[in-house]
Amino acid sequence: MGSEEKQKKPIATMVWVIALLTAIAFAIAGFFPEITHSGTKSGNVAVIPVHGVILSNGDSYFDEQATSSSEIVQFIEDAEDDPSIRAMVFDINSPGGSAVASQEVADAVQKSTKPTVAWIRDSGTSGAFWVATAADKVVANPMSITGSIGVTASYLQFSGLLQDYNVSYEVLTAGRLKEVGSPFKALTQEERKLFQEQLDELHTYFIQAIAANRNLSEAMVRDYATGMFFLGSKAKELGFVDVLGGKDEVKQILERQLKTNVTFFTYEREVSLFDILSRVMGKQSFSLGRGIGNGIAETNRNSKVEVRA
Amino acid sequence: MPRKKGLDLPGERVVAGPAQVWKRLGAFLVDMLILDFTVLLPFQKVLGKLLPVNDGFGKMFESLLANEGLAGKLMTLSVAMSIFMVLYFAILEFKIRTTPGKYLFKISVQGYDPELKFWQAVVRSLFLVPLFPFFLLWLLDPLFWLLDPLFLIFSKSSQRLSEIFSKTRTVELYRVN
Numbered sequence: 001m002g003s004e005e006k007q008k009k010p011i012a013t014m015v016w017v018i019a020l021l022t023a024i025a026f027a028i029a030g031f032f033p034e035i036t037h038s039g040t041k042s043g044n045v046a047v048i049p050v051h052g053v054i055l056s057n058g059d060s061y062f063d064e065q066a067t068s069s070s071e072i073v074q075f076i077e078d079a080e081d082d083p084s085i086r087a088m089v090f091d092i093n094s095p096g097g098s099a100v101a102s103q104e105v106a107d108a109v110q111k112s113t114k115p116t117v118a119w120i121r122d123s124g125t126s127g128a129f130w131v132a133t134a135a136d137k138v139v140a141n142p143m144s145i146t147g148s149i150g151v152t153a154s155y156l157q158f159s160g161l162l163q164d165y166n167v168s169y170e171v172l173t174a175g176r177l178k179e180v181g182s183p184f185k186a187l188t189q190e191e192r193k194l195f196q197e198q199l200d201e202l203h204t205y206f207i208q209a210i211a212a213n214r215n216l217s218e219a220m221v222r223d224y225a226t227g228m229f230f231l232g233s234k235a236k237e238l239g240f241v242d243v244l245g246g247k248d249e250v251k252q253i254l255e256r257q258l259k260t261n262v263t264f265f266t267y268e269r270e271v272s273l274f275d276i277l278s279r280v281m282g283k284q285s286f287s288l289g290r291g292i293g294n295g296i297a298e299t300n301r302n303s304k305v306e307v308r309a
Numbered sequence: 310m311p312r313k314k315g316l317d318l319p320g321e322r323v324v325a326g327p328a329q330v331w332k333r334l335g336a337f338l339v340d341m342l343i344l345d346f347t348v349l350l351p352f353q354k355v356l357g358k359l360l361p362v363n364d365g366f367g368k369m370f371e372s373l374l375a376n377e378g379l380a381g382k383l384m385t386l387s388v389a390m391s392i393f394m395v396l397y398f399a400i401l402e403f404k405i406r407t408t409p410g411k412y413l414f415k416i417s418v419q420g421y422d423p424e425l426k427f428w429q430a431v432v433r434s435l436f437l438v439p440l441f442p443f444f445l446l447w448l449l450d451p452l453f454w455l456l457d458p459l460f461l462i463f464s465k466s467s468q469r470l471s472e473i474f475s476k477t478r479t480v481e482l483y484r485v486n
Contacts, residue, residue, distance in 0.1 A: 010405040010412060017400050018409075022347045025393050029351030 043265030046079035047089045054097030069101035073108040075267040087115040096126025106134035119250045120144045133213035140232035140241045150227025151202045325480040327467035328416040339410030352390045391438040403430040421476045432475035
């Protein structure tokens, strides 16, 4: 009997320790990031920030480095479902981002049944410009940087570095072009051409979307779709922007349309302890990576001097 | 009173000696499996939200490249997970000198002194933390992961490096006639 009890005791301890740790782990995992709104909801117009690079699975930090399209779409849907929200303002200060992520946001803006106004601040270019044109009205400062209707694709290609370090890259593929875009090999002429065709298609899609959103001709938009940015004043002249101004002008537009006083409520993600820790660790990892990268670059500089025209 | 016949040899004795490596490995795998389905489960769900873990290595690599802040999040998550792993081993070994895996393979933990202190239980499992305190040791950590079990094979006392630091050993009972 005594020996049975002794045998049962460790098992009982194991069970409660594992159960306790699992419960604590579940509680702590609950603190990991979820999209929530901060502040006391008091306004009747939702201000949805589109700050930083727009990515489909991005990280929205309080220093506004990048923003996630899922998060923005979630905010739009929340504002749409909230009967106390009468309209949405998109506070844009972004250089654009992923084409898919930008389109996701632009689609959500267009689907909204409530009045929408895009307010371009310092910059609203490329994908962010796409988002802005999806709104009912676009307001920009005369000095805002807008436009940049173009598509770019880039990636780091390490084949030269591998050669320098006498490392070979072996890969087996079925499908002639399966390895297109691999960072370990240079592009062939054929691959480059195919890539370019895809980009051109994407560019056309971008142009058509802007033209449709702003009710302009595709040919006219294409003329200005060189990838070059233009100031807010030029954008107004071309018909890409409705009103030159800032928050006051946004307010005036909405008050005129809604026939009521407008008070803004900003949708933001709550910054959790996890975000703060992640940011600190991210910066450490970045610094570490930069240190290693600089070390390699230094080695390369010392071993091989290249002059490019 | 009947007289005992034959030789009066000492009876069977039980002595604690270093646990065999295969048993230690088996015990560790069982513990990791248990951890995977219990304590680490909520973190794996968070990980699934952060990374496309089911879409292959290529997609995960792309995600990492596309998201500047993701590395920091993954690091925070891995630290949180490893803290729970350390707690699992430390609490159980401190309380009952064993873990489910070790119990299954009939091995246990001993300190040099009869009493095993909590710090000893923590230190012997610290190798599970990917970084402590910060990135300088994070650089050294993979080296430590390699060194720690290598010590087990090459040290005379069959101890891992962190067992030497914590003044503990993993033992099994041997019957000696």
